[in-house]
Amino acid sequence: MAEVAVRPTEAHRLAGERPVTPEVVREHNLSESEYARIREVLGRTPTLTELGIFSALWSEHCSYKHSKPVLRTFPTTGPQVVQGPGENAGVLRLPDGWAVAFKIESHNHPSAVEPYQGAATGVGGILRDVFTMGARPVAMLNSLRFGPLDSPRNRYLFAGVVRGVGDYGNCVGIPTLGGEVAFAPGYSGNPLVNAMCVGLLRETDLIRARAHGVGNVLLCVGSATGRDGIHGASFASEELSEQSEARRPQVQVGDPFAGKLLMEASLELVSSGLIVAIQDMGAAGLTSSSAEMAARGGVGVEIDTGLVPTRESGMTPYEILLSESQERMLVVAAPDRIDEIQRVCKKWELSAATIGHVTDDGIYRVRHHGLVVAAIPGRPLVDDCPVYHPESREAEIAKHRRDAGPSAPPAVGVAEALERLLDTPTLASKRWVYEQYDSTVRAATVLGPGGDAGVFHVPGTGFGLAVTVDCNARLVALDPYEGGKACVAEAARNVACTGAVPLGITDCLNFGNPEKPDVFFQFTEACRGIADACRAFDTPVTGGNVSFYNESPRGAIDPTPVIGMVGLLHDVTARVPSHFAATGDRIVLLGRTTGQLGGSMYWSEIREFFGGRPPAVDLAAERALQRLLAQAASERVLRSAHDCSDGGLATALAEAAIGGPYAGAGLGVSIDLARYADGIPPEALLYAEDGARAVISCAPELVERVLALAAEHGVPAAAVGEVGAAAGPLEIRLGARAFRWSVADLRRTYFEAIPRRMRTPEVERAETEHLTGN
């Protein structure tokens, strides 16, 4: 490398490089005050390369400049926490020396313009975040939002995203154990694609992404760097517009096979002790990975972009630094390990190129074939991005909406409403989706998709983990604080229904433009709700992702804070399925129904009214229910347990009766709610969405034990009837009134709701567009 004498913070403009003008600064999404701060940090005008580096690291996506102060209010500690926020993934302690690493991340904007690659690379990115902790990925989940399926564009996006998620995870060989998909008009121009990965490691194998050891080398491992995805982090930090389609070439292209090889090579490098640190080149590529590793380690780094393997010649340092080409890792290691590292990489058919080294001067320095093109004090580069405290004010319209009620009469009667609800894509079975995802590879799946939470066995042990992702954006839109609590509560109920104890969460906070006071109000209030619920449940926040600027020309999305939760099932054989299991079993309702219909699916689907005040979340009652479910499971007194949420009690009963996706037929139900109802009108009793409730079943001789356990935990419980014969009716008596449905009909409606909407040409287009691989 040619030695060029420079002062530590001097950098050169390359021949032909555009000068940095106010217009160029604006193009980089930097405000005037941010640019002034950059000049202050440098003590001079930045080069174009430096401006690019700052714009990536100071983008919302990388800097969390609007969310940091709010995120600091989350509870992040607990005896189970091995690694909290700030690393590539959070890590929680498990029995027998095991630990679980998990994280959720969004890939919304790329998926809006290129659904297949956007979703696929979202999966690839989150996988890398987990295996860079030294954990082997063992489960995937995803949370998706689209506009209504009556629009061809939305069907195309939905089909393309599902295929993209599936093709990546299937090829790498990670089972998808759960997820959620919801449809609402607010997502039409801005779908949401959130992917969560869960990995297992021995706690002693944990590796953190901190560069240290002056003189250690930096290696670029994996795919060569191309011109794809340049400024992806900035793209993720602006609103979608009519011009966004032009961003399509900026969307990264995934190669799951390379991702699989990179995963195996990285895990081998970690377990062999050959490396000091490893980090994914994700958002903002080489720039963020190298700058963040240096800042965490309190050292400087020097890299030469001329040494980075590229896909095409003539790439500028600016392009090489900001490329988001997929399947690349940055590794720090002692110089005497280079040969061994290259041997491991070669075994997995990957290249490993030395591109720089760790320095002691704290400067983030980039050379291009020897010439210094960027020299930035490292700590300020990562930490000195201005932090904003935007105005927070609830929109008047939101207050009015909460205080209003429906004016339209019900579209259908109380009984028919259930069929209508089960035909709603948001509530209906997602079998059409999860049959495209491998859910059994790794041979550890105990409860697959289609129930309350996925459960997998940790091989070689007696325990398992329950995993789920949940968000009810309707409730958050109407009351952000209660809605935030409700999202955590629902995730915890889902985990608890399987018999597991909730351990901790990761969150993906999808909101609109935070510079708008009403959006920032939603954000702060939802986070306050999440924080309160996590404190009440002892489920610390171990990390996550904030995705702002989810806006299309039609406005902001509904606030969508997705909660990914992990729970521990001490004895995996004690897991409890969601669906009724045997004729003659007793059905017990846990929790109290108040009959408040505010914010319910019933109001929005049957009375064409989206509004009202959702029921307040009683965190103590939720906690009691969680504990009861875990104890009842460990005593093996439950035959099934199903969370009662969207669509209310009638929906929960119907889902439990309909049976699992591969049951031949459902089971009948015969219950009497006259005493339980306590004067609540039928539609409120059946469709209100109070929290802290579950529908369980048990063998007849165990019902007394179940009721006694409920009393011990202070959970209201009512034995209301029993499971009927196969293919029998669902019958709910309410004093003089009785409602009766054919379970076979409900089953057909529930499983056909999405497929019947998807048998259309644009779905075929999405399905044939990327016919590669298996």
Added chain:
Amino acid sequence: MTLRAAVVRFPGSNCDEDALRACARVGMDACYVWHRDTGLGGADVVILPGGFSYGDYLRAGAIARFSPIMRAVQRHAAAGGPTLGVCNGFQILCEAHLLPGALARNERLTFVSKPVDVLVERTDTIFTSAYQPGQRIRIPVAHGEGRFTADAETLRMLEAEGRVVLRYVPSGSETGLPNPNGSAGDIAGVSNAAGNVLGIMPHPERAADPILGTADGAAFFESLAAWSPGVKAGR
């Protein structure tokens, strides 16, 4: 005597660990062999696991057949050694001409992951001897290219020679989870003429541990573990 099983790892194999565990569970001495290896380390039984060897770019299994290890697999199979290919392993065996036919893209074009019901049509094979004749078992499939296809003459021959070892419950059946991919003759698994090479699309290794709630696939591995190398592998 403890049988030695070799699980071949190609770049992109992802059911290798599952196959190894299933073998170990029935007491076999199971180990991996790398695709660049040229020998099988004295293995009695060879398993080509599922996955996406070489990303399944070009065509599933099309590149893996050229891996150095495949020469050793060819020799092992030619000598009558038990050779089981599951999913991608089945695709590789077809590409390598150790089995007839090919596996084309599923009828409905999308990847399909679900349990299916299959009938064990032959129990006089080294892979299925622990099943009852005609036994119906439920095990998972997970593939995008699993539709077995062959010319009419080959299909007639396979049926006439009784080489359809596993068959999906036919589409349109009143009960059960039928043919998921449009395979000709509902074929889920076929053997070579000698009977020592078997390819199947469903994944018995994913249903081999009772802790998962189903162990319908375990008998594949029990059958193999019960085989004695002294006995000719074919039927």
